Amino acid sequence: MYFTILCCYLLYRLIQRLLEWRRQWCMIEKLPGPELENTFIGNIKETVVAPEDVPKESIRRFKTWGGIYRTWILGYPFVFISDAKYAEVFFTAKAVETKADIYRFLHVWVGLGLLNSRGETWQRRRKMIAPAFHFSALSDFCQVFINNTLTLVQQLRKNRDGTPVEVFSKMRLLALDNICEIAMGFKVDALNNPNHDYIRAVEDVSHMVMQRIVKPWYWNDLIFFLLPEGRKHWRDLNTIFELTDKAISNGKQKRTNKNSKISKEPDSKLEEDDDVGRKKSAFIDILLQASETDSIKLTDEDLRDEVNTFMFGGFDTAANSMSFTLFLLGLHPEIQEKCYQELYDIFQDSDRRPTMGDLQKMTYLEKVIRESLRLFPSVPMLGREVTQDVQLGDYIIPKNSLLALPVYTLHRDPTVFPDPDKFDPERFNPEEAAGRHPYAYVPFAAGPRHCIGQKFALLEEKVTLSYILRDFTLESEHGMEDLELMFTLVVRSRKPLNVRFKRRKHCQQSES
Numbered sequence: 276m277y278f279t280i281l282c283c284y285l286l287y288r289l290i291q292r293l294l295e296w297r298r299q300w301c302m303i304e305k306l307p308g309p310e311l312e313n314t315f316i317g318n319i320k321e322t323v324v325a326p327e328d329v330p331k332e333s334i335r336r337f338k339t340w341g342g343i344y345r346t347w348i349l350g351y352p353f354v355f356i357s358d359a360k361y362a363e364v365f366f367t368a369k370a371v372e373t374k375a376d377i378y379r380f381l382h383v384w385v386g387l388g389l390l391n392s393r394g395e396t397w398q399r400r401r402k403m404i405a406p407a408f409h410f411s412a413l414s415d416f417c418q419v420f421i422n423n424t425l426t427l428v429q430q431l432r433k434n435r436d437g438t439p440v441e442v443f444s445k446m447r448l449l450a451l452d453n454i455c456e457i458a459m460g461f462k463v464d465a466l467n468n469p470n471h472d473y474i475r476a477v478e479d480v481s482h483m484v485m486q487r488i489v490k491p492w493y494w495n496d497l498i499f500f501l502l503p504e505g506r507k508h509w510r511d512l513n514t515i516f517e518l519t520d521k522a523i524s525n526g527k528q529k530r531t532n533k534n535s536k537i538s539k540e541p542d543s544k545l546e547e548d549d550d551v552g553r554k555k556s557a558f559i560d561i562l563l564q565a566s567e568t569d570s571i572k573l574t575d576e577d578l579r580d581e582v583n584t585f586m587f588g589g590f591d592t593a594a595n596s597m598s599f600t601l602f603l604l605g606l607h608p609e610i611q612e613k614c615y616q617e618l619y620d621i622f623q624d625s626d627r628r629p630t631m632g633d634l635q636k637m638t639y640l641e642k643v644i645r646e647s648l649r650l651f652p653s654v655p656m657l658g659r660e661v662t663q664d665v666q667l668g669d670y671i672i673p674k675n676s677l678l679a680l681p682v683y684t685l686h687r688d689p690t691v692f693p694d695p696d697k698f699d700p701e702r703f704n705p706e707e708a709a710g711r712h713p714y715a716y717v718p719f720a721a722g723p724r725h726c727i728g729q730k731f732a733l734l735e736e737k738v739t740l741s742y743i744l745r746d747f748t749l750e751s752e753h754g755m756e757d758l759e760l761m762f763t764l765v766v767r768s769r770k771p772l773n774v775r776f777k778r779r780k781h782c783q784q785s786e787s
């Protein structure tokens with residue numbers, strides 16, 4: 276009897292799936308795309324390529340099929356869009372709000388923090404977190420960027436024989452120092468102490484998240500966490516959580532007894548004063564304060580998720596962008612010189628610290644950063660699940676399809692960015708940018724779920740790059756053609772990004 280009911284139920288589900296599949300098929304097959312290789316596996320052989328082949332393959336498909344095309348993988352339709360008019364729907368339609376399954380590999384680290392939360396929870400959290408990115412908070416954070424950049428510059432100065440520096444690993448350490456101090460109030464001093472347990476754990480966890488995306492045998496949680504790699508992943512996550520939890524309890528203690536001295540750890544301390552003697556808050560303090568005034572309080576788990584989201588969102592993305600910008604400047608001495616002239620107009624030969632006003636004047640440097648993010652968007656591909664049928668131009672995309680937006684390809688559309696592989700910051704001159712479709716350039720995403728850390732990241736990059744350019748000239752060891760880009764959650768170069776930092780003459784003279 277039970278067996279019959281079970282069989283009927285399974286048959287019903289099978290028929291339901293077949294009908295849905297037929298409906299999807301009729302709608303999806305109107306889109307251009309490769310011929311179906313196999314009814315069951317679909318176009319898996321053509322679509323799933325090694326991470327290092329994705330950038331080239333993505334451009335090739337765009338040239339072959341245009342700004343919208345479909346492929347099938349294991350019976351599921353995937354729709355790829357690289358046209359600004361479709362990107363607008365991607366970022367604004369309610370039917371395309373749900374993040375793609377790929378984000379689940381992050382759950383163990385960032386839980387349901389801002390990046391992964393949805394609906395009302397997301398709306399409330401976004402409102403609660405927004406003050407952490409307001410001007411006054413950002414100018415506090417700026418002091419942290421400056422102090423850590425000075426440590427980096429000191430290290431680069433010691434490299435007197437001009438040995439090339441692998442910028443990606445350096446910028447990761449700098450970005451980690453910035454984000455740990457700002458998110459949690461802890462100084463981990465990764466630049467001087469790259470083997471710190473927490474630093475190693477963050478590095479290893481983010482590496483493993485990327486590995487899980489590209490290795491299907493890591494996809495199932497149950498199997499993965501039984502493997503030695505999975506068990507190590509857990510241990511690393513626990514190392515991260517220990518420090519986050521300590522930051523939360525320190526933050527709470529600080530709020531309940533504002534005048535009491537905060538206990539100092541041997542390898543970490545809470546930063547209380549900035550350089551002008553004003554009290555400064557870490558992200559966690561701002562969250563705790565917001566949670567006290569909000570009708571729905573954040574639990575310790577919510578706080579942990581938000582701090583870890585802040586850490587994840589703000590570390591690799593910014594490090595990547597700074598690294599590619601240094602690399603591009605090292606390949607384009609004339610653009611580098613223009614940046615230096617802008618900085619010279621602001622600072623002359625002085626080595627004073629930049630003010631927020633100075634940073635706002637660095638308009639050419641900002642164009643350089645934006646152009647670098649066009650060529651190498653830190654988040655190269657975005658994915659959403661379609662939860663209701665949605666209209667994309669002449670096509671209707673059925674629910675339960677996956678919509679992918681390769682930002683990398685969108686940014687290289689030659690009809691929007693002529694000579695798209697050329698590094699040309701002038702593209703961001705106001706008059707050139709004015710006529711452009713608002714969704715043609717989206718390194719920080721767009722619409723309601725755009726990156727909350729955009730201003731934070733631009734400020735961090737301006738501080739670091741301006742200090743470096745005031746002190747050094749840059750020469751990249753490799754050319755663009757040597758890059759072996761690969762897409763994981765962030766864009767990476769498989770080859771090291773080696774750059775030579777040579778002291779500017781006037782800097783050497785003023786020291787001697």
Ligand code: HEM
Pocket residue numbers: 374389390391401584585588589590592593596652653654657658717718719720723724725726727728729731732
């Ligand atoms: C160059 C640096 C950065 C780039 C290119 C970047 C890019 C992005 C992109 C593309 C998204 C959307 C992801 C999606 O929809 O799937 C995003 C979301 C987000 N980013 Fe960033 N990001 C950067 C820096 C930062 C920083 C510094 C922080 C925090 C300190 C941060 C925190 C976040 C958060 C919390 C979200 C989720 C926002 C939401 O869903 O409401 N990001 N970022």
